Amino acid sequence: NATPETRKFEAEVAQVLHLVTHSLYSHKEIFLRELISNASDACDKLRFESIAQPDLLAGEGELQIQVSWDPQARTVTVRDNGIGMSRDEVVANIGTIASSGTRRFLEAMSTEQKTDARLIGQFGVGFYSAFVVADRVTVLSRRADLATGEGVKWESDGKGEYSLSQVDLPERGTAVILHLKADEDEFLKGWELRSLIRKYSDHVAFPIRMPKEQDGKPGEEFETVNDASALWAKPRNEISDEDYQSFYKSLGHDFNDPLAWTHNRVEGSQSFTTLLYVPEQPPFDLMMGGRDERKGLKLYIKRVFIMDAAEELLPNYLRFVRGVVDADDLPLNVSREILQHNRQLERIRAACVKRVLDLIEKLARDEPEKFATFYKSFGNTLKEGIAEDSANRERIAKLLRFASTKGEGAGQTVSLDDYIGRMTVGEDTIWYITADSYAAAVGSPQLEAFKAKGTEVLLMSDRIDEWMLGSLNEYAGKKLRNVAKGELPLDEAGKKQQEEANKAAEPLLKKLKDLLGDRAGDVRVSARLTDSPSCLALSDYEMAPHLARLLREAGH
Numbered sequence: 001n002a003t004p005e006t007r008k009f010e011a012e013v014a015q016v017l018h019l020v021t022h023s024l025y026s027h028k029e030i031f032l033r034e035l036i037s038n039a040s041d042a043c044d045k046l047r048f049e050s051i052a053q054p055d056l057l058a059g060e061g062e063l064q065i066q067v068s069w070d071p072q073a074r075t076v077t078v079r080d081n082g083i084g085m086s087r088d089e090v091v092a093n094i095g096t097i098a099s100s101g102t103r104r105f106l107e108a109m110s111t112e113q114k115t116d117a118r119l120i121g122q123f124g125v126g127f128y129s130a131f132v133v134a135d136r137v138t139v140l141s142r143r144a145d146l147a148t149g150e151g152v153k154w155e156s157d158g159k160g161e162y163s164l165s166q167v168d169l170p171e172r173g174t175a176v177i178l179h180l181k182a183d184e185d186e187f188l189k190g191w192e193l194r195s196l197i198r199k200y201s202d203h204v205a206f207p208i209r210m211p212k213e214q215d216g217k218p219g220e221e222f223e224t225v226n227d228a229s230a231l232w233a234k235p236r237n238e239i240s241d242e243d244y245q246s247f248y249k250s251l252g253h254d255f256n257d258p259l260a261w262t263h264n265r266v267e268g269s270q271s272f273t274t275l276l277y278v279p280e281q282p283p284f285d286l287m288m289g290g291r292d293e294r295k296g297l298k299l300y301i302k303r304v305f306i307m308d309a310a311e312e313l314l315p316n317y318l319r320f321v322r323g324v325v326d327a328d329d330l331p332l333n334v335s336r337e338i339l340q341h342n343r344q345l346e347r348i349r350a351a352c353v354k355r356v357l358d359l360i361e362k363l364a365r366d367e368p369e370k371f372a373t374f375y376k377s378f379g380n381t382l383k384e385g386i387a388e389d390s391a392n393r394e395r396i397a398k399l400l401r402f403a404s405t406k407g408e409g410a411g412q413t414v415s416l417d418d419y420i421g422r423m424t425v426g427e428d429t430i431w432y433i434t435a436d437s438y439a440a441a442v443g444s445p446q447l448e449a450f451k452a453k454g455t456e457v458l459l460m461s462d463r464i465d466e467w468m469l470g471s472l473n474e475y476a477g478k479k480l481r482n483v484a485k486g487e488l489p490l491d492e493a494g495k496k497q498q499e500e501a502n503k504a505a506e507p508l509l510k511k512l513k514d515l516l517g518d519r520a521g522d523v524r525v526s527a528r529l530t531d532s533p534s535c536l537a538l539s540d541y542e543m544a545p546h547l548a549r550l551l552r553e554a555g556h
């Protein structure tokens with residue numbers, strides 16, 4: 001075989017390596033979970049490709065993952081007989097940073113100067129966690145469709161360079177060999193590795209095998225150490241909360257426990273299973289970048305992993321949901337293009353939305369603290385659903401919470417139903433104000449007349465509110481209206497007062513109109529104010545000042 005070629009990591013990889021090895025130090029054992037999860041992905045991919053090319057599976061037994069250790073050589077090896085990588089794939093996947101998510105991660109980490117371990121799992125920098133415990137990593141890999149002579153050996157100390165050479169590999173798939181750092185002896189013990197696998201990878205759907213121990217040393221014989229079943233396919237009453245939580249973590253992208261989950265089986269002309277989780281914390285890039293790379297919802301067909309299909313299975317405003325959908329009746333060779341126009345999938349998608357909204361409603365009803373956590377993390381994402389999902393608009397609106405002149409300070413705790421419950425007989429308008437901040441909203445002179453009359457006003461100051469309100473004109477038969485827009489409804493006495501005031505002010509109004517010219521559409525006597533001498537108001541069809549400013553900022 002030719003002499004190895006040495007290459008430099010892309011500058012960003014070196015940076016990521018540095019960040020990962022330093023910030024993951026307190027969670028260093030997760031390297032094992034990350035490598036096992038890659039091995040499991042590789043087995044999933046091979047099983048999927050073998051649907052079209054059955055002979056890819058030939059030669060070796062069952063798809064599996066092996067974890068072994070060698071106390072003399074001080075190595076831990078994670079091996080799989082999955083899809084494997086070609087030379088180009090090795091270079092592309094572990095020598096450069098292919099995903100734009102990782103780039104965003106890097107930018108975030110360097111601007112915020114903060115290295116939060118929780119963030120790392122969300123960006124698919126999993127492989128590099130090997131360097132938290134190893135000072136040298138060797139990868140041996142051969143793609144399932146290449147000849148035995150076309151194996152690749154990749155090796156690096158994680159400092160800036162790696163070497164590549166072509167090797168003979170009789171077995172397909174990938175072996176990752178960790179040469180442990182001097183003080184990482186704990187990972188050279190079989191029981192320690194075994195308990196980590198039970199903790200983090202029990203529900204990986206392929207068998208994870210380890211050598212049986214003989215006199216404290218790894219023996220020749222292997223045994224399966226994980227549960228190796230598809231958790232979602234079991235009946236609910238056979239699954240503990242711990243099972244659900246550990247399965248969630250094995251899906252990747254989050255180190256924390258999930259906030260809540262919902263697990264359902266639909267039987268009938270079309271049968272499918274959904275296991276959907278709501279995380280506790282928003283992923284770092286939920287609001288900015290979450291859109292183009294949505295991961296975390298896996299589509300299986302009869303237990304065979306088909307693809308990450310978050311976009312096909314859930315609308316954008318529920319992009320925080322993680323989990324698994326397993327359909328019985330879709331063709332195994334289904335493609336992304338087919339999925340986008342598939343009637344069966346539409347039904348599954350509607351069922352997913354329903355399940356998630358049911359789950360959130362249940363939190364709101366029965367578990368106020370969890371609901372508050374949910375709302376803090378995902379309330380603003382949910383608001384997008386008001387515009388995006390008109391069929392569920394009323395259900396979503398019911399879940400929204402706002403600050404209010406009758407609420408608890410800046411806390412977003414008042415629902416539209418709370419507001420309606422406090423209305424006096426005959427009132428038919430839900431009043432709100434939008435502003436850049438809670439302070440600006442609550443201090444606005446526009447509220448004076450409402451205060452004087454004792455009318456509640458919702459105080460909205462999230463960036464998305466104005467946009468959302470464009471699609472929320474009505475709730476439960478009540479109109480939603482901006483206090484800054486148009487004429488206020490007045491009772492008879494009020495109307496009379498207004499007319500008189502208008503008459504008395506005529507000379508002043510004329511003068512002001514002349515002075516302001518084109519800069520004001522109109523100058524009127526207002527019933528809005530009780531203390532301040534004047535305020536700006538909008539006609540019914542004008543843009544709110546807050547939205548106008550947002551659009552200007554965005555360059556419109």
Ligand code: ADP
Binds near residue numbers: 038084125127
């Ligand atoms: P992620 O798994 O989120 O994509 P990783 O850093 O864990 O990120 O892995 C990077 C890529 O390297 C994977 O997407 C995959 O293409 C490749 N890879 C890693 N481990 C294996 C493996 N055991 N078999 C095949 N490909 C692998």
Ligand code: MG
Binds near residue numbers: 034038127
């Ligand atoms: Mg990974």
